[in-house]
Amino acid sequence: MRRDLDIRPLRTLVxxxxxxxxxxxxxxxxxxxPAVSQHIRxxxxxxxxxxxxxxxxxxxxxxxxxxxxxxxRQLVRTNDELVTRLSAHRATGxxxxxxxxxxxxxxxxxxxxxxxxxxxxDTSVLAGPGDELTDQLAEGAIDMLLKVGEPRxxxxxVIGAIECAWFGExxxxxxxxxxxxxxxxxxTPLRQLAEETLTCASRPWHVVYQGVGVEDVVGVCxxxxxxxxxxxxxxxxxxLPVVPRGRLPEPARHLPVILAAGARLAxxxxxxxxxxxxxxxxxxxxxxxxxGHLARRAS
Numbered sequence: 001m002r003r004d005l006d007i008r009p010l011r012t013l014v015x016x017x018x019x020x021x022x023x024x025x026x027x028x029x030x031x032x033x034p035a036v037s038q039h040i041r042x043x044x045x046x047x048x049x050x051x052x053x054x055x056x057x058x059x060x061x062x063x064x065x066x067x068x069x070x071x072x073r074q075l076v077r078t079n080d081e082l083v084t085r086l087s088a089h090r091a092t093g094x095x096x097x098x099x100x101x102x103x104x105x106x107x108x109x110x111x112x113x114x115x116x117x118x119x120x121x122d123t124s125v126l127a128g129p130g131d132e133l134t135d136q137l138a139e140g141a142i143d144m145l146l147k148v149g150e151p152r153x154x155x156x157x158v159i160g161a162i163e164c165a166w167f168g169e170x171x172x173x174x175x176x177x178x179x180x181x182x183x184x185x186x187x188t189p190l191r192q193l194a195e196e197t198l199t200c201a202s203r204p205w206h207v208v209y210q211g212v213g214v215e216d217v218v219g220v221c222x223x224x225x226x227x228x229x230x231x232x233x234x235x236x237x238x239x240l241p242v243v244p245r246g247r248l249p250e251p252a253r254h255l256p257v258i259l260a261a262g263a264r265l266a267x268x269x270x271x272x273x274x275x276x277x278x279x280x281x282x283x284x285x286x287x288x289x290x291x292g293h294l295a296r297r298a299s
Contacts, residue, residue, distance in 0.1 A: 005075070008139070022055065053065075095273060130148070143264070144270070159281060168241060179209075180226055180227060181209040183213075190230065233283055
């Protein structure tokens with residue numbers, strides 16, 4: 001059976017070797033260290049042996065890793081040349097916007113706002129995990145990215161913040177261990193905040209369901225199977241039961257919403273798209289916390 005390669009793990013391998021380590025590669029690629037390690041594990045599975053014989057201060061490739069690296073350099077170079085060429089052709093005619101899985105509910109409104117604000121031949125929106133979309137933005141596969149999380153670069157624009165609230169049937173709150181319906185991705189900000197909030201308050205919990213997107217999690221929450229931490233606007237958008245205040249520990253912070261633009265996107269086009277995104281997100285977000293206080297703890 002034919003298998004298609006994903007360019008991102010190959011780029012991660014090349015970067016690790018070139019910069020001399022996993023941590024440095026994480027910074028260069030603007031992805032988390034767990035994501036870097038995950039990419040290498042996928043390559044381990046691909047070649048049937050560890051890519052690296054030694055990691056840490058001394059990096060040593062296995063025989064299979066050496067062969068893989070040679071092909072990886074060729075493929076990454078070819079990919080970048082092709083993306084650059086195609087991007088040049090479509091720079092004035094198309095916009096590809098990535099939306100993290102937490103915010104997929106905004107896509108219909110977002111498409112309408114893009115049509116109203118942006119003068120383009122073709123506009124597309126791609127939904128997926130925030131870490132994967134961050135990789136695609138760095139590679140030039142998408143032009144802009146809307147996601148939830150802390151800003152990583154100076155160019156990341158904070159357009160607001162999400163106020164979070166607990167949703168679920170009240171009867172579930174009496175369980176000795178709170179059943180949580182969460183996003184499958186462990187690095188998803190809403191999942192991390194939910195688990196952190198309960199753990200810090202010494203409230204026992206367990207994951208009863210892991211959903212692939214926000215509407216998946218919402219469906220399980222509505223069915224009465226689990227309790228979820230979602231953005232407060234979910235009450236009106238999906239008519240979810242709100243957990244009465246005080247029954248569960250309150251989240252200690254708001255989550256910033258980031259809009260990041262790729263290096264190849266023209267400033268004028270980026271400005272038009274930003275107006276569309278901010279308008280589409282107006283029902284989701286509240287005012288962003290002051291700079292330096294995005295993760296401010298509640299007193």
